[in-house]
Amino acid sequence: MNHRPLTTFVVALAITGSAFASSQPVVLGDFSQYQQVPEEPWQIVRFDEDIPATDYRLRQHQGVHAVEARAQGSMALLARPLAADLQKTPVLCWRWWVDEPIKQADMSEKSGDDYAARMYVTFDLPGSAMSLGTRLKLSAARTLHGSDLPDAAINYVWDNKHPVGTTRANAYTDRAQMMVLRTGSDDTDRWITERRNLRQDLQQLFETGSAQTLQLAIASDSDNTGATTGALFADIHLVAEGDECRFPPA
Template identity: 65%
Template sequence: MKQIGWAAALLIAPVCSAAEGVIEVGNFRQYSQMPEPPWQLVRFDDDIPPTRYALQQYEGVHAVEARAEASMALLARPLAINLQQTPVLCWRWWVDAPIEQADMTRKSGDDYAARVYVTFDLPDSALSLGTRIKLGLARAVHSDDLPAAAINYVWDNRHPVGTTQPNAYTDRAQMLVLQSGTDNSGRWIEQRRNLLTDLQQLFEADTGVTRQLAVASDTDNTGATARARFADLHLVPADQPCQFPPQS
């Protein structure tokens, strides 16, 4: 996925809260179609076909399905949370298979069967002078909403779980492999990540302001075909478990 303009369509809006400290940001039972506000389809290049997103109930889970055919588009929504109170992002995802031709170290291989990522603004103290200059120039050219950092949680094809790597297009987006290969493909997998901890480790920033949450399946660089599903995205305090509804 080309990273230029990756937050140009960012919206600013509050998220919806659930009981007992749980903040639901991707409960797809409540929608009638996709995209539906606050979710939106974000394209970066009109010459690249968009990944298609549709609501689906699959194996008892209400989800959004992404189908990519040499395509790229995000399904994105605003994210405005207090990282001190609810830093843990939880979700379920599923891929039919990883993208065989992908290679996260090269621009030509920067595709993933599934990715979940969050964008942030960072305090100036967390940015070098050079980074602040480059970010200012990028915002002047593309958008004032261009955030300072993005964490991409990805389902890769070859790198070990836990691998971190700057994105092939920009070091302001860091890739973190949570699933790799085919061992867990073809079934629902639950994930839990502490956004604040990951932000501190990947960007050496004590804190940050969340801006956007997105899911995607992208195959525009490799020309491959992929299908993924995402469900039950929510945030919880660090000392609480994820609250996944039972599969019906």
């Protein structure tokens, strides 16, 4: 009996099954589809009306449709709601371009809490992931600063001097954790692609892999140091854990 056709069929079925198992990417920032920024669902978020807002505009650079952020002693986020299923598509992909890091910055001090580029994701954590003290502290903070204050935030940053992989609490609050993905000038003046597993990073930074995503934002900020800086952000999307990022060719 010839088993070759059956073997061929089984192999073909396995390949087809793998293809169907792959999830479609969740597109969050394809800036070729926008006429301007901010444009829904993106909006400018300011924390202090007395601080000038970072300027955001569309730009095509080296064949990549991007948002350009320009900060001059300024701070504001370009943000959008984020309702992601971290069980299906936990991997955040994007590419960014930085001219130069902020030389005067120091992430350990409030006076130096500035970054040429940051990717910012906020979360609502399950109650079991927070101590009673943390819940009480958040409740008090929301009374002062508003109910939109998130349980947790991860800031993926382009720093000036700390080693790649450095993590630490933000200088203003331990509910925002900083993670250095790039540092110094080695990777400046070119497009750099990034891939981060949000579920794994939540586990590392907040000791829980279960959370509801609330908001995604990009920023260049220099309100503490007064520096001039800028960055480009493009092709922001989510993919499944085993899938490749889907960056269109430049």
